[in-house]
Amino acid sequence: MKKNIQNVIEISNEASKIFLSGENFYVQQLLGAHRIAEGYIFRVWAPNAQKVSLVGDFNDWQGIPMEKDETSGIWEVYCEHAKEKDLYKFKVQQADGREVYKIDPFAIRFEKRPGVAAELYEFPAKKWKDGLWIGRNKRSNKFKRPMNIYEVHASSWKEHENGEPYSFSDLKAELIPYLVEMNYTHIEFMPLMEHPLGRSWGYQLIGYFALSSYYGTPAEFQDFVEACHLNNIGVFVDWVPGHYCINDDTLPYYDGTPQFEYSDPDRAKNNRWGSINFDLGKPQVQSFLISSAMFWIEMFHIDGIRVDAVSNMIYRDYDEGPWTPNHEGGNRNLEGFYFLQKLNAVIKLAHPNVLMIAEESSSETPVTGLIENGSLGFDFKWNMGWMNDILRFYEMDPVLRKDHFTLLTFSFMYMMRENFILPLSHDEVVHGKKSLMHKMWGDRYKQFAQLRNLYTYLITHPGKKLLFMGSEWGQFLEWKFDEELEWGDLNDSLNHSMQKFTSELNYFYKEQTALWELEDSAETVEIIDADNTSESVLTFMRKGKRKKDFLIVALNMTPVERREFTIGVPYPGTYKEVWNTEMQEFGGTWTQHNDICQSESIQFKEYDQLIRTTVPALGAIILKPESINIRKK
Template identity: 85%
Template sequence: MRKKEQEEMQQFDDAKRTFLSGENFYAQHLLGAHRTGNGYVFRVWAPNARAVFLVGDFNDWQGLPMEKDDASGIWQVYTDIVNEGDLYKFKVRQANGREILKIDPFAVRFEKRPDDAAELYNFPEKKWRDGLWRGRSKRSNAFKRPLNIYEMHASSWKHHEDGTPFSFADLKNELVPYLVEMNYTHVEFMPLMEHPLGRSWGYQLIGYFAMSSYYGTPEEFQDFVEACHLNNIGVFVDWVPGHYCINDDTLPYYDGTPQFEYADPDRAKNNRWGSINFDLGKPQVQSFLISSAMFWIEMFHIDGIRVDAVSSMIYRDYDDGPWTPNHEGGNRNFEGYYFLQKLNAVIKLAHPNVLMIAEESSSETPVTGMIESGSLGFDFKWNMGWMNDVLRFYEMDPVHRKDNFNLITFSFMYMMQENFILPLSHDEVVHGKKSLMHKMWGDRYKQFAQLRNLYTYFMMHPGKKLLFMGSEWGQFLEWKFDEGLEWNDLNDPLNHSMQRFTSELNDFYKNQTALWELEDSYDTIEIIDADNTSESILSFMRKGKRKKDFLIVILNMTPIERNDFHIGVPYSGTYKEVWNTEMKEFGGTWTKHNVDCQSEPIKFKEYDQLIKTTVPALGAIVLKPESINTRKK
């Protein structure tokens, strides 16, 4: 045997061995369909199957027998009767003798839903032009930089006149300039991987290595990401390693036995979402999932992954059905816990600048930070508690807000326990929950005023930001996954002004270092007055590294304008209003800003200086030192 053939055989054996041990993070090079010589080799892992056949439109869906490697449970066949673009599946004779057509778990392309045959597809080599962006990302510290995310469902942002959704070629031409115009730093997509039911929004996957053909081609998504990077926009994608689609012809009980799922049927079945849970302790499943994450990072140059439903992966009792305690008698799902630590360790070792984000709703498990300290090792965690509390507060009649002021102040008590992203996400604008605009109390004018107030609080509060599409202009209708956004809203002056407000607020956030420079420590914030429940006004400071770099934030939660409002300040001097939610160009009634405030040597709480200003009804203002004496507080 020639030396080259020996090396190839050794590489093949190493790939099988590491796949079985959970250490093959490029398993798509071993399994799936691969061009070789004048044909293709097909491989599928089905250890307990009695027989496996390759079927497709190239052989009239008649079975071509595959050979099994008993040591690995991998079946293989080579054929030269196939061509790129052909459709195929595997006919699996399962452990009990039942025969069923199954998808290729490692396919990189599927036919359009609802059909789910894999398509023979070869990625052309892309010559990327985003080296400058990637170089800057490696040198920057994401925790000390602005991070403002526009969350999207790819196929319901815009539709063509004939009702068909935009592809990524369309999004490249229209979305990228829109993100720049709106001053976002990142865009995040709900899952783009192949899924058979649009109603699942992509959270019940079948193809972990395939972009949904409903959204266009993989090359179009690559070009979209490149265009984002050339315009200084980062790209995140949602990913679902906890559970998968229950459809019988996809991953469930692939060889007729628990293969990808837990052996315990109570642990395998996900009652809450009608799906199947991965056995996250099984080495081959770990190779499969981590390879999927690495594939998306490297093939598409994405800047971060948001891992969905982390709580369902780390707690045995998260689901609605029966559950069994672990060997210690508790509810910890050790398989999921250690898998997530392994996932984050592998990704951060290979790609330190890629951000790993957790959607996790409990407070019992450290999620962000060093794995060595017991954390799961994520970079950021969605602050679900903040989102729920704040939206409850803004929905209520202002007369009750003084008695529920803790809903907007409690987060100051725990805001540094994790590296948080503040989400105003898709989950809050569907299923009868109403849009963010519709949640606001009062008539239409007051609703817009409060939405501007909410977004200002959102932007001034420590934590990175995420806002779901359509919310930037206050769309009144709930989000519909199968329709485009209500772009005709922008013909209304109030919606148009709201969109301008969001764009300018995003720009304000990017340009004020006090809002993100020290965000990973309590030095970033100083509470001025969180006890003014009688007037329902909250005031605090956000601070940067330099002593003179700080902002004073004042939020009025009632429909009463507060004239001659007193507030303490840290230094004597002049303070200038740099943000006011009630300016006419934003949809308010004010035509000019408050006059500059000159401090007076009057005690206010622990402050020796005081200023007076006017705070608009249901409005928010931000002040910045203009000329102050920092030598004496």
């Protein structure tokens, strides 16, 4: 046993040197708790602590002194009495002599809230069965494939009758079939890492390597991801590398000095969210955070990470409160900028098919694309500008929309500037903002009509798609993090029809190559008429690789039915309506589609041909060429 421990110590000396340099991307294999022979070896980084002791179930919480390696600042002790499922903490005598019971920052499991003690846990050996999914991802171009994301808060999607949240075993049984039924291609979870306060929604973390015990065991989440892949569904997880929970018994000022946080108290304190900012320029913090990302990718086979609050990481003046310019006199957080480039470079080198997604609200910094070209190196960026403009527009009285039509169309001007995801996310349905359904103008019938119109625009506009749970059927109440969704809504015929609409629209999106095949190119869209403000109807085309593969979209933003409405078309021939938001099965009043349109040789703007059809009040239609002559325009 002593020989085994000595081997581990020798290995750890090399690993600790790499940790200090910021290049150890598997630092959880060094720090934390690890089984050795019959017991466990415990290590924690606390360079300026006067003393650190291990306390837990195995010693009646009395404390075992740990030894410090002066070079690395890592404290270590071997405990032969420790066993799996025991709880433990570190008792840290900080630099000023104050004693605080602290969490293990590298724990892979914690006790259930409100406690924050780490639990000794061993991952069971798993033989993954998702090789076909992984192989298919390696061969596919993520930019030229459909991506329609269902955003979920795991504990409020559905709960048991006694109010207990679903575990991932429960979610595997019910959520995955629902995703299949609703025709989503991906699911994205709000943070699943350990956090002590439910109302933070997981955005103020304490355990960067631990699935929250609120959601079950890590093995259950592994099984969930595997089952998603077997059903052709990708899994994304939100991750928060910019700031963390302020609780004194967690990460803040761990050894009594600025350890994970900035030395400058103004930079360390996050006033906006009541949390603490990581010092992203510190090598040990870089090792910690990048190791966390790698851990989630490799242990759980997740397909992507959405990095939260990127603006807070790359701008010194993003927060509320005092700020100081960088050494160049600007507002760029240079440490955060270079950390994100490093993060993306490391992930892409190790896992080129894992998607890195940024939630970033400004337009000053290139976010997606090659790092060599000056960007942060993400694959996708949430298009917050599109989301804000669109929701303002749909909340507006239709009488006013003609004067604000650019809110609807402005995104076409910059749609190729980044690789965008169009988010209608959780942030838009809380804190008095009202649900998407409740935002819509007019009476209940008109609200559903506009919601169908909005989702059609979401699906047909260039960019990948994201919709928050409950919005698929038009839940009227705001989302509540501590209650399940209003599933009773589906007893109402209009809500049920709205859910059917979303499912069929999602299927339509997956089947129509024109909606995603050329999405990384400006050729994917052609505006037919964005200037019809008097009637407030927008028309445009989405195009695939083949000339005959295109769709014509018409969105009517007024409660007035537009009959004999003219639309310019590129080729003579016939055009068939393949989508109409006002069909009776979707909650509308139409019992049959518009007749097939025969083009007429009449000039319409840039087109030599036009068709005439009816666009429903507050509705949207999509037409597809049926029999056209592409040689004659």
